[in-house]
Amino acid sequence: MLKKIAFWLLVVCFIGGGIYAYLYLTAAKKPKVMALQAIPDDCVFIIESSDFFKLWKKLNETNLIWQELQQVEYFREIRETGKIIDSVLSVDDEVKEIFNENPVYLAGVEFEDKRDYLYALNVNMNKAGKLVDFVKRIAVDLAETETKTTKEKIWQFTLKTGKGHLFLYVKDGLALISQKPQILDRAIACINKNCVANDARFKKVSEMAGSSVDFRFYSNAAWSGKMYLNFLNRNSLFESLAAKQTKGWTEMDVDFKPNEMKVNGFTIPDSSSFLNYLAAQTPQEYKFINSVPQSTDNFLFLGLGDFSELYNKVEANVLSDVDRNNHKKLFSDLSDKVGMNLCD
Structure with missing residues (x-):
């Protein structure tokens, strides 16, 4: 009888341990900060796409309306910043998969009487390092720096394509990309505070x-x-x-x-x-x-x-x-x- 009880105790412990391990690993993969929690609530617009690369391909292949919209400054700016991000990410299938797994947000943010753009998305915690490693492979003049106000670590780099400078922030399953470090600083400062997720x-x-x-x-x-x-x-x-x-x-x-x-x-x-x-x-x-x-x-x-x-x-x-x-x-x-x- 004691052997039978001990056996079933071991079975229960084994099953319980498996469930705990599964829940722990699932929680470890899940981002701690959602993308919308890092987008300032006073941004002028947000574009949300569940398939960034499919959308970008449709826009740039044959769409005549998109060509007409280029007459408007707002849309010309979106096109140019989109080209930069697309040129970086479309060459690596593993990193591209990260973007396909999660919605991508492009926010227009006013800064010093000008407009700049913030890309925000979530990545599984176990894939965040792959994003940074990819940047190291495709960038020149890669440097680790920090934001002025929030004192958070960010990556500054120049693309090998010569199309411009970018700044990357990756932490707690959140990835932010912008051409201005001030935009990242502002986004980090508003996390779960003055953000659209709380609006x-x-x-x-x-x-x-x-x-x-x-x-x-x-x-x-x-x-x-x-x-x-x-x-x-x-x-x-x-x-x-x-x-x-x-x-x-x-x-x-x-x-x-x-x-x-x-x-x-x-x-x-x-x-x-x-x-x-x-x-x-x-x-x-x-x-x-x-x-x-x-x-x-x-x-x-x-x-x-x-x-x-x-x-x-x-x-x-x-x-x-x-x-x-x-x-x-x-x-x-x-x-x-x-x-x-x-x-x-």
Whole structure:
């Protein structure tokens, strides 16, 4: 009897030890700091992609909309910084696998009246060293340094391709990449403090974001209006509408095809009545040659279902007589160009 009890005790201990070892190893692999916990909550936009390399390939092969967007400074900057990161990571399958396993976030961060970019992603704890080893292989002038304020170790290096300098931070399963050490310093300082992961408005829109899309585009409301003005005729009407959007986040699910950009959602939980109206509309394709970048013949324009309703809804948000006159002239001109009365 004692032998049988001892045997089963050994079996229980063996199974218990196996379970503990499994849970311990799983916890050891899991990142301690999530990527969104290191993105400042005052960044101007965030692009989230579950497959960075697939997205980058689709953008740069045949997409005509992406080529049109290069007329806008914001998107030119994204293209250039994306080229640098892609040239580094696409040559090593093992490191590329790290990026394919986890969402990649690209955040636009304002710094000293300029904009720079922060790449953030998570890596399994047991693969973090591989990322650093890879950097050592592809870099020249590699140097270990530290951030000015947070005093954290970072890697500074120049690419052998000669395309620029980069700074890398890897710790607790979190990897941050930027062309400015100040951006890394700021991101590290905001970990689990002033970050988007703790922003209730951001969490609200992220919970409603789509899953099977090329990327999710989150934009700070104060910046969104400025971005939209790149696609519209600039006048005091739209500038005044954009000025009203100062808090919260918007989110759009985006898919790319060779000749189009499909926006699947326009999520704005904290918005004005005007933007709520737009969010409720169904997609409609129409010609807006003079309202969007040149040579773009068709555009899914904010999901408008009835252009005649748009005239009245915008007019309800007009702030002054000057804006009202601009509003009427804008829609009269559009009516002439598209051969359709948009003002009734």
